[in-house]
Amino acid sequence: MEYNITYYCENSYKNPVSGAHWQFLVIPLEDDTQKIETISCENSLWEKEEYSINGFGFKTLRIKTSKTFSKVTFTVRLKLWKEDINPFNFTPESNPTDSFDILDRLDFKTDHQSFLKSNKLTTLIKNERFSYTFSKDLSIFQNLQNLNNFLFEHLTFQTNQTSVITTLDEVISKQKGVCQDFAHLFCALGRANGVPTRYVSGYLHQGNGYFGDSQMHAWVESFIPTIGWVGFDPCNGILAATDYIKVAHGRDYNDCPPIKGVLFTSGENATRYKVQVESAQQ
Numbered sequence: 001m002e003y004n005i006t007y008y009c010e011n012s013y014k015n016p017v018s019g020a021h022w023q024f025l026v027i028p029l030e031d032d033t034q035k036i037e038t039i040s041c042e043n044s045l046w047e048k049e050e051y052s053i054n055g056f057g058f059k060t061l062r063i064k065t066s067k068t069f070s071k072v073t074f075t076v077r078l079k080l081w082k083e084d085i086n087p088f089n090f091t092p093e094s095n096p097t098d099s100f101d102i103l104d105r106l107d108f109k110t111d112h113q114s115f116l117k118s119n120k121l122t123t124l125i126k127n128e129r130f131s132y133t134f135s136k137d138l139s140i141f142q143n144l145q146n147l148n149n150f151l152f153e154h155l156t157f158q159t160n161q162t163s164v165i166t167t168l169d170e171v172i173s174k175q176k177g178v179c180q181d182f183a184h185l186f187c188a189l190g191r192a193n194g195v196p197t198r199y200v201s202g203y204l205h206q207g208n209g210y211f212g213d214s215q216m217h218a219w220v221e222s223f224i225p226t227i228g229w230v231g232f233d234p235c236n237g238i239l240a241a242t243d244y245i246k247v248a249h250g251r252d253y254n255d256c257p258p259i260k261g262v263l264f265t266s267g268e269n270a271t272r273y274k275v276q277v278e279s280a281q282q
Contacts, residue, residue, distance in 0.1 A: 002280035014267035022261035058248040087239035102225040112196035121252040152237030
């Protein structure tokens, strides 16, 4: 599959900005399953972009300016090749007991500590309605599939109900949220059952009727002994496959926001995003 991706961001400021330094995490990861064919970047300030690698090893786009402005736009256009992926293309766990025993090993917990610990965005106060305990009679993969379906069935995708700082308890109270809320809740429940789970940001081709908003999409990857990292999208109740274009992963949203930076100004500001993902067939 070949995809054309356009990422657009517009920032407006109440008071003039005398300088800024931005970092964008919007460039897809390149691995055996996806390769970037072309990439072009532009901004309304006509500043030159630079590239670097962040602490998790993902490529970032950096732009800095000393110009004074009140509005700025950024556009990144990408053409990407993506391998057709069968998410079930792995050897199933032969013995659930052995897999759960590995989860309990100290060396395993040490190696995956970053994605086992809860933090502010992945902490869930004990809630009987959303308590979820894995069954040791089932494989870890089947438990994760069941969790994926559970969240898809019990939460409703709806925009303008939450923000990037909304707690999981607020999400559960509303039973509504966007993809990042589904992903944070999956991380919380997966980690609570001893399964390393990481937050993933990227792009989703919605041409097949998937849920998602006009920005970047979020899903998760869980590590299953003997299998490795497997992608789950609780927002759509499916496994991540060909239509999922990964950019980065982290412990939660704060590790991989699409844009962050330092600005020399004061007062309110407004940001507008738009992401378009089209397949070559379109």
